[in-house]
Amino acid sequence: MSKDREFLWRRLHSLLGVVPVGLFLAFHLSLNFTAVGGEESYNTATGMMELVPHSLLLAMEWIIIYIPLMFHAFYGVYIAFTATNNVKRFSTFRNWMFALQRFTGIFLVIFIAWHIFQTRVQKAFGEEVNFDMMAEIVANPVMLGFYIVGILSATFHLANGLWSFLVSWGITQSKKSQQIATYITLLVFVILSIMGVAAILAFV
Amino acid sequence: MxxxxxxxxxxxxxxxxxxxxxxxxxxxxxxxxxxxxxxxxxxxxxxxxxxxxxxxxxxxxxxxxxxxxxxxxxxxxxxxxxxxxxxxxxxxxxxxxxxxxxxxxxxxxxxxxxDRSRMFNALKKVKAWVPIDGTYDLGEGPRMPERKRQWAYELSKCMTCGVCMEACPNVSESASFMGPAPLSQVRLFNTHPTGAMNKDERLAAIMGDGGLANCGNSQNCVAACPKGIPLTTSIAALNRATTVQMFKNFFGSDHMVD
Incomplete structure (x- = not known):
């Protein structure tokens, strides 16, 4: 990496985590949540995506999802491995959040890679992505557990990342505003987690 | 004894x-x-x-x-x-x-x-001083409001002891992050009315490699500081200052102060 570009890469990493990756996650979990209404409701909702012309959908996938996600993931792995975690010596709430943000980040790289392979790559090979596909995947209790941990990691990583985003861009400066941001992002975590876990359980 | x-x-x-x-x-x-x-x-x-x-x-x-x-x-x-x-x-x-x-x-x-050299090198890098040397008498600087001076005094208590560096999970011999102490000094000297005349130079320094953006918000520094310096507030305040500076650098007609 060229000299004195680190600031820009880090800020870009912070930005991309929220827009578009974070927004996409919220959209993705909302779409999944339709599964709670039953097989038909889920298939209708996901079927809407098919209305978008194929080439446009593909371009959107790359620009909105894959490229920003890959940058965020790979640069994030670099950030995670340059840290020296010390929660044993400093067991404060924020230091735990710091460590968990890095653990969930690393886990998410593995989980998302597997998830994309199991769904999107299979679609490219001609499989149909629908309710039955997911139901088949989570019929295996190990896979169900893996998915639940993956969903919770993602919602935590986004919620806590939102908190860091607010600090990193200088929006929340005072102790009080950072504290209130903690409560709000905690609420985001709880809501997204309930949506995500309820959705995956709907396939069982 | x-x-x-x-x-x-x-x-x-x-x-x-x-x-x-x-x-x-x-x-x-x-x-x-x-x-x-x-x-x-x-x-x-x-x-x-x-x-x-x-x-x-x-x-x-x-x-x-x-x-x-x-x-x-x-x-x-x-x-x-x-x-x-x-x-x-x-x-x-x-x-x-x-x-x-x-x-x-x-x-x-x-x-x-x-060997705490990296802290002193960082202070040099961020120009943690008020430059007043010239070839002629520059005269008096602008006055500093008393309440601001009292607040800035808290930041000036930093003794470069290295405790925040030891507490920070992003500071290590294998990482380039300059750490919390030198960053807070940028806020101190950018607050000083005469020091503020070079604030863009200090912001540019912490927008370089191993600078401000390498903070991971673990907030161990503020918990560990023996002088009770509000290090994380300093970092967040600098985050805002650099956000503004970043846009100024890109969209502005020049890179001067103000």
Missing amino acids: ETVNTGRTVKLEIVRQDTENGSTRVEKFEVPYRPGMNVISALMHIQKYPVTAEGQNTTPVSWDMSCLEEVCGACSMVINGRPQQSCSALVDKLTQPIRLEPMKTFPVVRDLQV
Whole structure:
């Protein structure tokens, strides 16, 4: 990496985590949540995506999802491995959040890679992505557990990342505003987690 | 003071290292207890009688110290897992055996002595001073409001002791992050009315490699700082200042102050 570009890469990493990756996650979990209404409701909702012309959908996938996600993931792995975690010596709430943000980040790289392979790559090979596909995947209790941990990691990583985003861009400066941001992002975590876990359980 | 005999002893475990990058070992010591003693007085006793608790002769433990009143920052070390100044670490308040370790986030010179050069290099990099030298008398600078001065005084208490650096999970010998202390100094000198005349230069320095954006918001620094400096508020304030500066640099017609 060229000299004195680190600031820009880090800020870009912070930005991309929220827009578009974070927004996409919220959209993705909302779409999944339709599964709670039953097989038909889920298939209708996901079927809407098919209305978008194929080439446009593909371009959107790359620009909105894959490229920003890959940058965020790979640069994030670099950030995670340059840290020296010390929660044993400093067991404060924020230091735990710091460590968990890095653990969930690393886990998410593995989980998302597997998830994309199991769904999107299979679609490219001609499989149909629908309710039955997911139901088949989570019929295996190990896979169900893996998915639940993956969903919770993602919602935590986004919620806590939102908190860091607010600090990193200088929006929340005072102790009080950072504290209130903690409560709000905690609420985001709880809501997204309930949506995500309820959705995956709907396939069982 | 040698005549004071309380009959009690203080147990210490010290992580020792003879050379830079050399191997480490733990040695146990037992020194006579005296009322009101601090960690340094225990170390001074070991300096005079370098004998381990097992009765074996050893070399005196080396450490850094200077002011002995928590102002210079030289005697910082990790005491029972927490980085702090050994001069103000009172034996009565510590659980025994008292474990002493060097702040390993810095290169260890010997025993408890560390090389804090990277902090001083960072202060140079961010221009943590007010430049007033000229070829002629520059006259008086702008006045500083008294309330602002009182607030800035808190930031000026930083003694470059390295405790925040040791506490920070993103500062290590293998990472380039300059750490919380030099960043907070940028806020201090950018607040000073004369110092503010060069604020863009300091912001540019912390927008370089290993700068401000490498903060991971673990907020250990503010919890560890012996002077109670609001380091994380400083970092967040600089985050905002650099956000503005970043847009100024890109969209502005020039890169000057204001």
